[in-house]
Amino acid sequence: MSINFSKQTVVSTKELFRQAEFDNILKCVHCGLCLESCPTYRELEDEKDSPRGRLYLMRGLWEGELELEQSVIDPLSRCLDCRACESACP
Numbered sequence: 001m002s003i004n005f006s007k008q009t010v011v012s013t014k015e016l017f018r019q020a021e022f023d024n025i026l027k028c029v030h031c032g033l034c035l036e037s038c039p040t041y042r043e044l045e046d047e048k049d050s051p052r053g054r055l056y057l058m059r060g061l062w063e064g065e066l067e068l069e070q071s072v073i074d075p076l077s078r079c080l081d082c083r084a085c086e087s088a089c090p
Helices: 007-019 023-027 039-044 051-062 070-077 084-088
Strands: none
Touching: 023 051, 051 070
């Protein structure tokens, strides 16, 4: 499924990412303990669909290294917000 965003929506969303304080992203030590707790990662077996992969994507948006494109939006939108990764995180 493809989602079409207006240019203003993309610019506004990117600005929100840059203004946000992503303390949890910076705390990630990239150990991978969260991977097996994530239902989308277990099903799809793709790093982008893991908590660690999503953190990389969010950090890339935050730092301006990534554009808000479908290849970034899709893995972020597949997060179930189940928070299983939180209990696995050291």
